[in-house]
Amino acid sequence: MNEITSTLNDFLITTKSSAALILNGKGKLITSLNIDYGDSVAAMSAAILSMSEKFLIDLDKGVLKQLFLKTSEGVVIGNKISGSNFIIAFSKDGSNLGLLMRSTEEAAIELSKNSLLK
Structure with missing residues (x-):
């Protein structure tokens, strides 16, 4: 298991998230855990992130740092x-939302140290 996948796996265990993936800005999947059709999910996620970033820029509200989606079956950060x-994380339990959001940000900081993700 490479360093990126290991960090992602540790994140899943720590947060009890059900799945996670890492993608680049063009929607290309870098790695995923517990996700079927990771390439498609990465491409769709990139579209959501790109539109959200453009939305914030157009409204002069800064740059996108973190995105939260609540679904009928959990949350997506x-x-x-x-x-x-x-990094995109999926959790069936939204009751620990603050911890999940902070842990996702901490994982992002840890992953940013990897030369492949700089």
């Missing part, structure tokens, strides 16, 4: 790693 790379 997206966090910028560095440049245009993102």
